[in-house]
Amino acid sequence: MEAAETDIKLKKPEEKGEVVVNIAHVAKSFGNKDVLKDINLQLKRGENVVVLGKSGQGKSVTIQCIVGMLTPDKGTVKVFGNDVAQMGEEQLKELRIKIGFLFQSGALYDSMTVRENMEFPLTRIKKMTDQAEIDKLVEEALDGVGLKEAIDKMPSDLSGGMRKRAGLARTLIMQPEIMLYDEPTTGLDPITSREISELILRMQEKYKTSSIIITHDMECARITADRIVIMNDGEYIAEGSYEELENSEDEFIRSFFNQTK
Amino acid sequence: MAEQAIPGYKKWLEAVGDQGVFFSSFFRNLFRGGFEWSEFVRQCYEIGYRSLMLVGITSFIMGLVLILQLRPSLLELGAESMLPRTLAVSFIREIGPVIIAIICAGKVASGIGAELGSMKVTEQIDAMEVSGANPLQYLVVTRVLATAFMVPLLTLIGDAIGLFGGYLALNFTDDISFSLYFTKCISSLEFMDLLPAVVKTIFFGFAIGFVGCYKGYNSNKGTESVGLAANSAVVTASLWIFVIDALAVQITSILFYR
Numbered sequence: 001m002e003a004a005e006t007d008i009k010l011k012k013p014e015e016k017g018e019v020v021v022n023i024a025h026v027a028k029s030f031g032n033k034d035v036l037k038d039i040n041l042q043l044k045r046g047e048n049v050v051v052l053g054k055s056g057q058g059k060s061v062t063i064q065c066i067v068g069m070l071t072p073d074k075g076t077v078k079v080f081g082n083d084v085a086q087m088g089e090e091q092l093k094e095l096r097i098k099i100g101f102l103f104q105s106g107a108l109y110d111s112m113t114v115r116e117n118m119e120f121p122l123t124r125i126k127k128m129t130d131q132a133e134i135d136k137l138v139e140e141a142l143d144g145v146g147l148k149e150a151i152d153k154m155p156s157d158l159s160g161g162m163r164k165r166a167g168l169a170r171t172l173i174m175q176p177e178i179m180l181y182d183e184p185t186t187g188l189d190p191i192t193s194r195e196i197s198e199l200i201l202r203m204q205e206k207y208k209t210s211s212i213i214i215t216h217d218m219e220c221a222r223i224t225a226d227r228i229v230i231m232n233d234g235e236y237i238a239e240g241s242y243e244e245l246e247n248s249e250d251e252f253i254r255s256f257f258n259q260t261k
Numbered sequence: 262m263a264e265q266a267i268p269g270y271k272k273w274l275e276a277v278g279d280q281g282v283f284f285s286s287f288f289r290n291l292f293r294g295g296f297e298w299s300e301f302v303r304q305c306y307e308i309g310y311r312s313l314m315l316v317g318i319t320s321f322i323m324g325l326v327l328i329l330q331l332r333p334s335l336l337e338l339g340a341e342s343m344l345p346r347t348l349a350v351s352f353i354r355e356i357g358p359v360i361i362a363i364i365c366a367g368k369v370a371s372g373i374g375a376e377l378g379s380m381k382v383t384e385q386i387d388a389m390e391v392s393g394a395n396p397l398q399y400l401v402v403t404r405v406l407a408t409a410f411m412v413p414l415l416t417l418i419g420d421a422i423g424l425f426g427g428y429l430a431l432n433f434t435d436d437i438s439f440s441l442y443f444t445k446c447i448s449s450l451e452f453m454d455l456l457p458a459v460v461k462t463i464f465f466g467f468a469i470g471f472v473g474c475y476k477g478y479n480s481n482k483g484t485e486s487v488g489l490a491a492n493s494a495v496v497t498a499s500l501w502i503f504v505i506d507a508l509a510v511q512i513t514s515i516l517f518y519r
Contacts, residue, residue, distance in 0.1 A: 067391045096393040107388035109380075124394045167388075174392070 017045035020178055020210050021066055026075035027234075028061055035061050037234035039075070043178070043210050048201075050213045050221040052256055053231030059214040062231075063180040066212070067099055068092045079178070097125055100176035100209070104183045106167030108155040114166050115151045118142065121174050141169040144206065145199060161192035165199065172203055179204070179211040185220045197223040218256060230256065283475050287405060290398045297403050304407035308369050312415060315368060316361050320419035323360055324352060324426030332434060341435070345442050346449035348427045353450060357420040358458050359506055362465035365412050366498035370473035373404050374494030377477025378487040386478065401478060405470035412466030413459050453517045461509035468501040 021043035028036040035058035043049050053059045064070040065077045068084045077084045079095055087095060108117050118138040122128045142148045145165040155163060164184060171179070184200060185193035197220040204211055204224075213224055221228055222242050230238040230245065230253055238245060238253050246257045327348055335341050377400060380386050389396040428442045473494045480490035 069387065069391060093393045096391055099391070101388070101391040103384040103388055105383055107384040109385050109389075110383070111376075121392050121394065124399070125392060171392075 019043065020045050020080060021212070022076075022078040022081075023062065023065070024076050024078070026062070026065060026072040026077060028058070028065065028070065028072050034234055036072070039231075039234070039236060041212075041229060041236065043212055045177075045210050046208060048204060048211045048213065048224050048226045050215060050225035050228045051231055051236075052216060052218075052221060052228055055216065057231050058234055059231055060182050063101070063182060063212055063214060066178075066180060067096055067101055097174060098177045100171035100174065100179045102164070102168055102171050102179065102181045102184055104186055106155075106160075106163035106165075108158075108163055108166055108170070110155045113152050113154055114142070114147065114158070117155070117166065117170050118173055121170065125174065137173055141173040142166070144172070144203065145169045159192075161188050161196065164188070164196055168196075168199065168203065172207055172209075175207060176209060179209045181211060181213040181215070183215055183217075184213065185215060185217045190219070193217055194219060194223070196220070200224050216256075279479065280475060283479070284471070286397055287401055287471065287474075290395065290402050291406075293395075293398060295395075295398065297399050300399060300403040301407055304403050305411055307372075308365075308404075308407050309411035309414060312365060312368055312411075313418065316364055316415045316419045317422050319360065319364055320357065320423035321426035323356060324348065324423035324428075325430040327352070327356070327423075328427040328430035332431075342445075344431060345427070345437075345445035349424060349446035349449050350454060352423050352427070353420055354454055354458050355506075355510075357423055358416050358462045358465065359502065361416045361419045362412060362462060362469065362502045363499055365408070365415065365466070366469050366502060367495055369408055369412075370469045370476075370494040370498040371491040373408075373470065373473030374477040374480075375487055375491040377474060378480040378490035381478065381480050382482055382484060382487060396478075401474045404474050405467060408470030408473075409463050409466040412469060413462040416462045417459070457509060457513040457517065461505060464505045464509070465502050468505060469498045472498040472501060 019042045021041070023039055023041040026036055026039040027034065039062055041049070041051075041062070051059050051062065061070060065072050066079060066084065068087065071085050079099070082091070082095070084092070084095070108114070109120065112120065115138055118141055119134055122134050122137060128134050138151070139148060142151055145168055147162060147165050147169065150158060150162060150166070155166070158166060168184075179200075181200065185196050188196065197217075200211070200213065200220075201224050203209070211224070213220065215221055225242055228240060228242060228245055229236045232252060238248065238250065240248075245253055248254055328344060331344060331347055332341070335343055335347065377386070380400070386396050386400070389399065424443070424446055428437075428439060431437055431442060476490040476494040476497065480486040
């Protein structure tokens with residue numbers, strides 16, 4: 001891992017570009033439970049949006065709708081202007097290549113070494129055959145997350161933080177335009193959590209991705225967010241920068257920020 | 262009473278429907294192209310080579326025990342010379358394929374069910390899917406084909422070892438030469454004894470691989486579901502083996518032994 005940046009400053013909202021993800025009036029139920037009631041969210045190119053909320057509120061369901069793992073009961077999810085629910089198998093596959101999804105656990109394939117994990121999307125999805133080129137990309141990706149020395153290790157030999165970094169490298173090796181992070185710092189100690197948050201920011205700057213980060217780690221939100229939306233009871237109830245929401249008079253919103261004080 | 266029966270009935274229908282969808286997805290991906298040869302070979306090794314010792318020992322013991330059990334009865338009838346023939350026909354036609362398939366259901370179906378189940382729990386299958394890769398092609402097609410390919414091979418090897426076990430058992434009690442024993446075994450067999458037996462093991466292998474993959478791939482996202490997937494894979498695959506065997510015997514009887 002590269003030396004952590006000592007002074008991470010809050011990112012100020014910049015002039016952002018086109019809308020790459022547009023979630024409009026999305027509702028989703030499982031059985032009798034209405035997990036999402038009326039979700040509206042726009043992600044602009046180059047922007048980092050953090051979604052905060054209590055556990056079990058459907059934060060992950062929202063990003064699963066973006067990659068077509070789940071279909072909303074109501075509303076539309078448009079990515080690059082295309083309605084995900086209307087896409088055919090091949091169209092969805094093409095879309096998924098442009099979206100990186102980092103799972104909570106890193107989701108490394110545990111029967112493969114770290115190198116094979118990195119090679120998997122290159123050979124299966126990009127259909128690359130030039131081994132020298134593949135090796136170069138793999139080494140570059142692992143170097144970027146500070147895991148070059150673990151290239152021939154099995155996932156079971158890696159710590160939780162290393163797995164997440166390897167998972168991030170495997171996702172970024174495809175150079176996605178949008179990154180979706182599902183609780184990237186959950187289960188990690190504060191130092192490793194901070195390292196991962198800083199890594200997310202560095203990778204976003206390097207690969208120029210637009211990101212949605214699902215978390216309830218306020219330190220992660222502080223470091224990575226251009227904009228924060230807060231979710232409660234299946235709806236987004238507040239939106240703003242870290243400072244704006246930190247100074248909110250709403251007790252529920254402030255309760256997220258109180259934990260960092 | 263009737264109202265209570267509906268959910269169970271619906272659940273069963275849903276399960277049948279899910280299996281039908283999974284079955285059609287398997288065939289769609291089978292002929293899609295981009296076959297994962299390296300994973301197929303790895304699975305053949307995992308399924309075939311790693312089951313060889315278990316299949317060999319079990320077949321050897323089965324051959325040995327069958328001779329020891331059959332001998333007193335045939336001796337009573339004065340048909341001791343029929344022992345090699347009886348063992349060969351029963352082992353090649355029925356006992357070998359079924360016992361070896363049941364062993365493979367226990368070892369292979371549970372292994373596949375648990376492996377894919379834990380991949381589901383740890384979001385590896387989801388990760389593969391959202392990356393744009395095809396988990397069905399990589400995980401399911403390779404495993405089902407490898408099982409359908411390796412179970413017949415294991416059965417042929419197991420048959421040979423079972424007959425050898427029978428020879429050793431017979432050699433303890435009667436003085437019979439190796440060449441005479443195997444000549445008697447082979448001369449009592451016809452091509453039509455071997456062919457249906459091998460063909461049905463391909464279906465046994467397919468059922469073992471398919472059920473293991475289906476149970477693992479569709480397991481719930483909880484740690485206990487890994488155990489459940491492995492367990493129900495063994496039970497369902499074993500049941501399918503007997504169903505396929507019953508059908509195969511009927512079809513073989515109609516086609517070859519009328």
